Amino acid sequence: MPSxxxxxxxxxxxxxxxxIYQAQANVFGLLGDTKTKKMMLDMWxxxxxxxxxxxxxxxxxxxRPSALxxxxxxxxxxxxxxxxxxxxEAAMACTEAVETVIGEHYEDQxxxxxxxxTQTPPSPVMDHSQSARESDTSGPGCPTSGLHPSLPLLSEVITEFRDDELEHLDTAVEHDAQQAPAHALLSAIVGYGCKGAIQIAKRL
Ligand SMILES: [Fe+2]
Ligand SMILES: [Fe+2]
Structure with a gap:
């Protein structure tokens, strides 16, 4: 069950x-860099x-959405x-780092x-599991497995999200993300920040 x-x-x-993309598009607009602004608007x-x-x-x-x-x-x-x-380049490095973490996050999901x-046996046991209680996605509708009928669709949605995020990642790398000043440091800060945020948003 997806929790x-x-x-x-x-x-x-x-x-x-x-x-992120809204702010970047705004800043590049103010700086008169219409080409980069357009890229940010497309990703937005x-x-x-x-x-x-x-x-x-x-x-x-x-x-419920995150309280934060x-x-x-x-x-x-x-x-x-x-x-x-x-x-x-720093804006692209931000995209590179964020989309790497988010792409991996969707892949994990x-x-x-x-x-x-694939592993859930055709039994109603899942309805009594902790995750089923939490998820509200168990219930009638799936003819054989007891799984919520929306799960295949959810997988399709997440697949599309993941592919879109990886496309953003490619765009960033193609546009000199790795030429950013202090690229390794910037990537590490943004990457760890995103991972921390994911852990907090799971609970709050
Ligand atoms: Fe994205
Ligand atoms: Fe996204």
Whole structure:
């Protein structure tokens, strides 16, 4: 079963992704770099779609959003604006680091979903498990396995998200992310920050 924490983290992450790209597009707009602004707007468009779907998934699974949404939103805004002010390469390095963590995060979820959809025996036992109680995704509708009928669709959605994030990662690398000043340090800070945020958003 996908736990509610999984959907909550995805939603919180998409909120932050939206504010990162929004802030970067704004800064590059102010700096008159229309080419980079356009790239950020294009990536922001993808994140807007992700966010809409993440909101729908929360509603569908009756999951509360992260209590720290204003924090994630502000953190994304600050990260996006700060990296864009350092320069185009730093903004791309931010994208590279964020999308690496998020791409891996979605890949982990896919592995988890694959496991539960292939290993769950055709029994109602799952309905009594802790994860089923938490997830609100168990119930009638799946003819043989007791799994929620939305799980295959959820896997498709997460696959699409992962591929989109990896495309953003490629865009960043193609546009000189690795030429950013103090690239290794910047990547480490952003990467660890994202991983920490994921752990916190799982609980709060
Ligand atoms: Fe996204
Ligand atoms: Fe993305």
């Amino acid at each position: 509610t924490s999984m959907l909550r983290v995805d939603h919180a992450g998409e909120i932050a992704a939206n504010t 468009d993808t994140e807007k779609k992700h966010l809409k779907v993440a909101e729908m998934l929360l509603a569908q699974h009756r999951t 949404l204003p924090v994630w939103s502000l953190a994304g805004k600050i990260l996006g604006a700060a990296t864009a002010l350092i320069g185009k 896919l592995v988890h979903l694959r496991k539960i959809t």
